[in-house]
Amino acid sequence: MSPFRIVIVGGGIAGFAAAIALRGPNRQIIVLEQSRLNKEIGALISLQPNASRIFQSSWGVDLSRARAMVDEGFRIYNTDGYLVNTVPLLSRTEYEADRLVFHRRDLHDLLRHEALSSSPIRAGEPVEVRTASRVASCDPVQGTVTLEGGETVTGDLIVGADGIHSVLRKHVLQEEPLAKPTGHSEMIPTEVLESHEPEFCSKINPREPFTSMMVAHDCRLVMGPGRQREVYGIVALVPDEQLNEDPNAKQSWVSEGHLDKMLEAFAEYPPWDPLRTWHRGRVILIGDAAHAMLPTQGQGASQAIEDAEALGAFFEGVDDAPLELMDSILEDIFQARHSRVSLIQAYSRQAAKPATAKGDKTVTMTPEEFMDFNCMYRGAKAWKGRMISLSA
Template sequence: MPFRIVIVGGGIAGFTAAIALRGPDRIITVLEQSRLNKEIGALISLQPNASRIVESIWGLKEELHGDARAIVDEGFRIYNTDGRLVNTVPLLSKKEYGGDRLCFHRRDLHDTLKKAAVSPDREGDPVVVRTASKVVECDPSKGTVTLESGEIVTGDLIIGADGIHSAMRKHVLDAEPSALPTGHSAYRLMIPCEVLEKEEPEFCSKINPRDPFTSMMVAHNCRLVMGPGRNGEVYGIVALVPDEQMNEDPNAKQSWVAEGELSKMLATFSEYPSWVTSIFKHSQDLGLWQLRDLDPLEKWHNDRLILIGDAAHAMLPTQGQGASQAIEDAEALGSFFENITDSPSSENISKIFEEIFQARYSRVSLIQAYSRQAAKPATATDDNKKVTMKADEFMDYNCMYRGAKLWKQQQEVSSTA
């Protein structure tokens, strides 16, 4: 019997899981509730721990730098509100990471991963992608999911890759946790670089939008995180705002694709200099979403169902690790299931799922905690959960990762030392 795998969710977590699990005698189906035709104007980064997996393990380096138009981020630049560069943290000097920090337009990365999943040129049969296929129910013991249409889809393995508002999570946990408001919301903007160069010369004289760096500005409890995408064609901005300083209703802005209002954003950033805020009006669209995350879950799997990505461990974007941790999850699935060729028993699947959970849980939970801590003001204290590593130490912790099996071995050695 072929090994049937059903992936609920056609985002980055879902398609990377499909890529990692492709192989002989495997039938992989991705069920996506949308029609995959919504343009999302935002940049996304893959940290070295994830880009190494995609480029070296899955062999997609050419695709990332071609179809996905990746920019290699050379480091972080910190500016004050006068436009003076106050600090630079280089990234390219860390060759021991085995990969670069890559920045993409989110749609370009998503389309490239989908193309690789369905390509006939990779090992195993192409992945079947079914859009407009909303899953409303799951039976983990039978390995079935029920679509909104009433159709039942069966798999030996069910992967819940359906995001922070996962419909699969309730089938794993006795009590389903809610995504937690974190006190911050984020605007997202995307501006053509040629528009900035033509219309905003003062901004460009201080911060070159085509330079391959992530630029940051922190003032008045708000922060701007900015950088180029699409080989320098566009400039992406994420503006993090405490909810109490925001002029919009945060409770109405929970969706990734919710729209923000320019006048209200300008009011929130009224204390920023005009050479910065004047660029906001050029955005092709203005999105706003309330940042939420999850406390670590007590388990990720139940019988034939496992959660990955934001469904299992949603985190704040302050470390840029959300997509990268989903890719690490996908690598773990591919690694631990690589020698399974026939339709596996429920007992065998549960055993492998627990190995994956043990290999991933402590690492992901710590990155979740550090991402949450990094969003707070420097004066904030939470001694019970505080991560004590310094920023450069945590960068190494994030980026030196070499796959789930090696990580599990290292943890077992350290626990017995």
């Protein structure tokens, strides 16, 4: 029997998570990565309990190998540095997992290792990674992607994990919506921060295992320690007009930001509306390619992990998929994921708006209630069953 061919476009966190989830007998998985080194860069990244539980219970991945740091909760500060609210995590034993913080590169290296591993705990053959393989176009119905050099790669399933500036998205939607960047991130050695900013550190201790947020009208600072307290990550959320980022840039993590522009307060965050669909033919989008979101809930990477789990769950046992069956499976995945992700997108956008913003609120849950909504997730099939039972 010919192997079930899976092509994953994008060798980032979403792409390798999908590769791990989809590995199985008689499957051939290729990851196409546009860079030459396939090395993630960027700042700190968090996985919420809904995602870290998937790694542990579904995939058997030991996240401590990526120097994971347990985050004990969220702390909200005003601009004077006074604590105004705390949302603890460690006391919530019903989550059955912790919120973990990583350096993005450490998590990426672990995922890549697991995808390439020949260990018997990983079903199927190791994944093939092809670097310097930039995708230029895609035919979703034929199941082909064409590289910039003219080579065509064919798959029974094509996963678009190519990020916020996805090439595949326009072929799925048959139009090309542009992403609107909204942030600037920095990582600072903790010792340097303590030496140069003692007043800041006297109010927000950079070595305590909490994610801190400072709220100032239409801007937010989201901060927290990583790499076992060696570094402190700071993400500034501001409208893109203050950053002058290039919306056509291929790598948002390395787009050049302008600090003077970032510091100017301005208007509201630009909206990112949910896409009307994530799939067409043999192609499905996941992660930022399907549902980029602001980091106010720390759910961007976690939702990509949930997408990957859904792929593994709905393709379990599938080794042959004519186009009609493929469309049915991809629609099941979309229906199981879309409403949940769209609500998290909306809440993340709402949480980033000024406290004085007028108009109807998209989400009426409290932060604590929304934390439960985020973290009590038990996989795509269980979620779909819950939605069916609620609508009956």
